[in-house]
Amino acid sequence: MSKIQDPAQFGRVAVAMGGSSAEREVSLDSGRNVLAALQARGVDAHAIDGIPALLDALRAGHFARVFNILHGQHGGGEDGVLQGALESLHVPYTGSGVLGSALSMDKTRSKRVWQSLGLPTPKFVPLPRGADVHAAAREIGFPLIVKPACEGSSVGVTRVFEEKDLDAAVALAEKYPGDLLMETLIEGDELTVGILGRQVLPSILIVPKGAFYDYNAKYVADDTRYICPGLEGEVEASLRALSLEAFDALGCYGWGRVDVMRDRQGRNWLLEVNTAPGMTSHSLVPKAAAVSGIDYQELCWRVLETSFRGDA
Ligand SMILES: Nc1ncnc2c1ncn2[C@@H]1O[C@H](COP(=O)(O)OP(=O)(O)O)[C@@H](O)[C@H]1O
Numbered sequence: 001m002s003k004i005q006d007p008a009q010f011g012r013v014a015v016a017m018g019g020s021s022a023e024r025e026v027s028l029d030s031g032r033n034v035l036a037a038l039q040a041r042g043v044d045a046h047a048i049d050g051i052p053a054l055l056d057a058l059r060a061g062h063f064a065r066v067f068n069i070l071h072g073q074h075g076g077g078e079d080g081v082l083q084g085a086l087e088s089l090h091v092p093y094t095g096s097g098v099l100g101s102a103l104s105m106d107k108t109r110s111k112r113v114w115q116s117l118g119l120p121t122p123k124f125v126p127l128p129r130g131a132d133v134h135a136a137a138r139e140i141g142f143p144l145i146v147k148p149a150c151e152g153s154s155v156g157v158t159r160v161f162e163e164k165d166l167d168a169a170v171a172l173a174e175k176y177p178g179d180l181l182m183e184t185l186i187e188g189d190e191l192t193v194g195i196l197g198r199q200v201l202p203s204i205l206i207v208p209k210g211a212f213y214d215y216n217a218k219y220v221a222d223d224t225r226y227i228c229p230g231l232e233g234e235v236e237a238s239l240r241a242l243s244l245e246a247f248d249a250l251g252c253y254g255w256g257r258v259d260v261m262r263d264r265q266g267r268n269w270l271l272e273v274n275t276a277p278g279m280t281s282h283s284l285v286p287k288a289a290a291v292s293g294i295d296y297q298e299l300c301w302r303v304l305e306t307s308f309r310g311d312a
């Protein structure tokens with residue numbers, strides 16, 4: 001149930017979008033949709049492009065709260081840097097705080113936390129620059145996957161089935177900033193679980209036409225199929241419970257999306273948490289919300305309510 005009834009209770013809302021990260025275009029697409037939905041529900045919402053413009057507007061007292069739909073790291077809006085700035089200005093905002101945002105952006109450290117709690121995540125070896133990747137591959141075994149530890153949108157991610165393809169996979173991942181990560185390739189199904197407040201949305205089973213859910217399948221091809229709920233009965237319930245545990249373990253808050261692989265024995269493996277997931281018309285969280293009877297406008301409203309941190 002919605003906590004807020006009157007849109008005036010939100011005050012003037014900045015919808016922070018765009019910015020300078022690699023995911024700028026996706027963020028703008030999400031942001032324009034969010035803005036239109038909030039305005040349609042009577043919220044006094046305004047678009048702001050990027051963090052510098054947002055901070056200027058906040059310091060001038062123009063906004064009461066922020067709907068954050070910026071995507072990306074290095075001060076891109078999703079990695080805790082913006083969250084820290086907003087905390088210091090005492091401006092409420094949607095989604096996870098400093099810790100949850102920063103931890104989720106770092107896949108290696110997310111996995112360490114899950115491991116320490118006994119939550120399932122594929123076996124991994126962190127690969128700092130210059131690491132012996134062949135020794136790491138012997139430890140993991142083939143097939144494996146190589147990815148940048150702190151990127152998104154499947155960029156730089158390669159599945160490696162044989163040693164001869166390892167160097168090329170590492171060279172590709174190294175094109176992106178930061179450390180790399182090598183993990184066991186889970187062969188099976190890919191699922192994602194949206195979280196909204198304390199509500200876990202039905203899982204989505206992602207069935208790409210190609211070998212895996214790469215950048216092309218995410219943003220270009222329109223032949224990826226989405227099945228929601230992705231599982232049924234007990235197995236669906238346990239996937240949802242695991243996803244919420246994984247989200248809570250990273251100190252995440254408000255809303256987000258947990259990516260999971262399910263192997264052929266039916267075991268779930270946690271991949272990562274996204275703290276400002278896409279909100280375009282074809283994004284995953286809106287699809288899962290719709291299946292739960294939460295339309296796009298209501299979804300945006302409920303995400304905005306998370307800016308009250310339970311004290312509304
Ligand atoms: N251990 C793994 N086993 C199988 N597939 C994986 C594994 N890790 C990642 N993938 C595939 O690569 C995609 C991107 O990986 P992910 O860790 O979610 O990073 P991001 O979405 O931030 O790029 C996933 O959606 C999945 O298709």
Ligand SMILES: [Mg+2]
Binds near residue numbers: 153154259271272
């Ligand atoms: Mg992912």
